[in-house]
Amino acid sequence: VSTSWQVDTKPVESVHPGLRALHYGDGLFETSLVRQTQVAWLERHLQRLRAGCMALRLDFSDWGGLTEELEQKAAEIGNGVIKTILSRAPGGRGYRFEAHQGVTRIVSTHPLPDYPPERASQGVRVRVCELRLGLQPRLAGIKHLNRLEQVMARAEWGDEYEEGLMLDYNGQLIEGTMTNLFVERDGVLLTPPLNACGVAGVMRSVLLDLAGQLGVQTRREVLRLADLERADGLFLCNSLAGIWPVRSVAGLAQFGTGPLTQQLQQVLSRHSGMVPGNWYSW
Amino acid sequence: VSTSWQVDTKPVESVHPGLRALHYGDGLFETSLVRQTQVAWLERHLQRLRAGCMALRLDFSDWGGLTEELEQKAAEIGNGVIKTILSRAPGGRGYRFEAHQGVTRIVSTHPLPDYPPERASQGVRVRVCELRLGLQPRLAGIKHLNRLEQVMARAEWGDEYEEGLMLDYNGQLIEGTMTNLFVERDGVLLTPPLNACGVAGVMRSVLLDLAGQLGVQTRREVLRLADLERADGLFLCNSLAGIWPVRSVAGLAQFGTGPLTQQLQQVLSRHSGMVPGNWYSW
Numbered sequence: 001v002s003t004s005w006q007v008d009t010k011p012v013e014s015v016h017p018g019l020r021a022l023h024y025g026d027g028l029f030e031t032s033l034v035r036q037t038q039v040a041w042l043e044r045h046l047q048r049l050r051a052g053c054m055a056l057r058l059d060f061s062d063w064g065g066l067t068e069e070l071e072q073k074a075a076e077i078g079n080g081v082i083k084t085i086l087s088r089a090p091g092g093r094g095y096r097f098e099a100h101q102g103v104t105r106i107v108s109t110h111p112l113p114d115y116p117p118e119r120a121s122q123g124v125r126v127r128v129c130e131l132r133l134g135l136q137p138r139l140a141g142i143k144h145l146n147r148l149e150q151v152m153a154r155a156e157w158g159d160e161y162e163e164g165l166m167l168d169y170n171g172q173l174i175e176g177t178m179t180n181l182f183v184e185r186d187g188v189l190l191t192p193p194l195n196a197c198g199v200a201g202v203m204r205s206v207l208l209d210l211a212g213q214l215g216v217q218t219r220r221e222v223l224r225l226a227d228l229e230r231a232d233g234l235f236l237c238n239s240l241a242g243i244w245p246v247r248s249v250a251g252l253a254q255f256g257t258g259p260l261t262q263q264l265q266q267v268l269s270r271h272s273g274m275v276p277g278n279w280y281s282w
Numbered sequence: 283v284s285t286s287w288q289v290d291t292k293p294v295e296s297v298h299p300g301l302r303a304l305h306y307g308d309g310l311f312e313t314s315l316v317r318q319t320q321v322a323w324l325e326r327h328l329q330r331l332r333a334g335c336m337a338l339r340l341d342f343s344d345w346g347g348l349t350e351e352l353e354q355k356a357a358e359i360g361n362g363v364i365k366t367i368l369s370r371a372p373g374g375r376g377y378r379f380e381a382h383q384g385v386t387r388i389v390s391t392h393p394l395p396d397y398p399p400e401r402a403s404q405g406v407r408v409r410v411c412e413l414r415l416g417l418q419p420r421l422a423g424i425k426h427l428n429r430l431e432q433v434m435a436r437a438e439w440g441d442e443y444e445e446g447l448m449l450d451y452n453g454q455l456i457e458g459t460m461t462n463l464f465v466e467r468d469g470v471l472l473t474p475p476l477n478a479c480g481v482a483g484v485m486r487s488v489l490l491d492l493a494g495q496l497g498v499q500t501r502r503e504v505l506r507l508a509d510l511e512r513a514d515g516l517f518l519c520n521s522l523a524g525i526w527p528v529r530s531v532a533g534l535a536q537f538g539t540g541p542l543t544q545q546l547q548q549v550l551s552r553h554s555g556m557v558p559g560n561w562y563s564w
Binding site: 014022097138 | 285287289294295296297298299300301302303304305306307308311313338339363365367369375376377378379388390392395413416417418420421426427428429430431432433434435436437451459460479
């Protein structure tokens with residue numbers, strides 16, 4: 001899969017310089033896994049886009065057309081990644097937008113990331129980022145295009161770790177730079193509430209549902225670094241990575257892969273037809 | 283002046299879809315007034331870009347070339363607005379960037395905004411925005427491209443007010459959606475510190491310096507809505523608007539134009555060769 005771009009369903013090599021995504025990050029995105037010609041968890045990606053459109057008052061309505069476009073792209077590339085950007089359309093200079101200013105959609109295809117399968121089977125090393133997430137309930141949960149916090153957090157290290165944990169300004173554990181976080185404790189699956197910051201990932205919602213179907217108790221719970229001492233395990237997840245157990249949090253703690261984590265990896269594989277610990281080998 | 287675009291000094295009608303400004307708001311911008319073929323406060327705009335490049339670790343070095351480009355554009359358009367965007371250049375998918383990933387610069391020209399001169403002479407009506415600014419010291423002060431807070435704050439009203447005041451999550455008065463804020467009290471000029479959020483405007487720095495030259499005491503001071511009761515006046519400012527005295531804060535207070543505000547308007551006009559209260563009539 002080579003990288004290619006479409007704007008409002010037309011193949012392009014460049015985009016309008018007035019797009020408000022470019023000027024203000026005024027828009028949303030989704031990064032979706034394509035496997036065997038299907039967009040994984042397509043309906044959940046669309047649901048989150050809908051929630052984002054509400055929050056940003058983006059006047060997008062062509063959900064049928066977008067679904068069709070994504071399905072067509074998935075059929076074309078077979079296996080890979082589709083990124084969807086919804087940007088508020090170009091308008092005058094300035095922050096103000098019109099109620100019906102319209103939305104430009106950019107759909108691009110990319111190769112699968114080359115994550116080593118050991119990340120799922122053996123676990124990953126993580127660190128705690130120095131940059132703290134600011135609190136902004138109005139933008140929390142949605143996958144908007146204002147991502148400087150994640151960009152600058154990811155710039156804190158190179159290849160020494162696979163991911164960084166992010167705290168908010170109250171010291172609450174929120175997520176990884178590109179993943180959501182789950183903690184396993186006494187047979188209960190805990191994940192931070194994302195009311196004030198963070199991105200409510202599609203894989204996070206998939207796993208909360210799968211755990212529920214397994215009869216595993218799940219709870220959105222405020223977590224701090226000190227809570228990691230009592231954890232039986234933690235893992236990170238996103239749509240492309242699946243589940244990565246955390247092997248070590250630098251300077252703080254080491255973990256094995258908890259029993260719930262293993263169970264969820266197996267169920268997720270079965271659910272998605274993938275081999276556990278080797279996400280891309282189907 | 284019609285809107286036109288240049289990317290890295292070449293005239294264009296579109297831009298690369300992989301620009302990180304588009305994907306993450308990973309970049310900076312400046313909006314500069316051009317009058318009589320000169321970029322007003324050019325050196326200060328460049329200074330703020332330099333500070334922004336440090337904060338975002340943007341590897342931009344062609345300051346001579348950028349200066350030349352802006353001066354040339356100003357000569358071409360005579361009077362108008364130049365917007366400069368520095369975006370981290372396209373790279374792989376994901377938040378990570380390389381140390382020397384490079385920077386794409388987009389320079390565009392626009393007509394002057396059609397602000398009625400009464401805004402400067404009679405003052406403006408403002409409201410207090412419901413959206414509160416999140417605290418993020420790592421991004422405070424610089425003019426980065428993550429502007430959803432301003433976009434959503436500006437969407438709270440239509441034409442009923444000329445500007446909205448923004449508080450942070452601690453209830454501190456910070457700025458307007460597109461302006462900085464000054465309060466005049468007992469002959470002292472107060473403006474909020476911008477350590478945790480807000481944009482440190484070029485006009486704000488111009489006015490702090492001009493006030494100093496006039497022997498007026500200036501202080502960066504934490505201000506809350508309750509402090510407006512004791513104010514002798516307040517005003518908003520930016521590079522394009524100059525100084526707008528605030529006539530009323532909806533539901534809270536009314537003001538005349540304070541003596542310091544008048545003095546600063548006069549000095550700013552003299553300094554910039556503009557007629558007070560009629561910013562664009564020179």
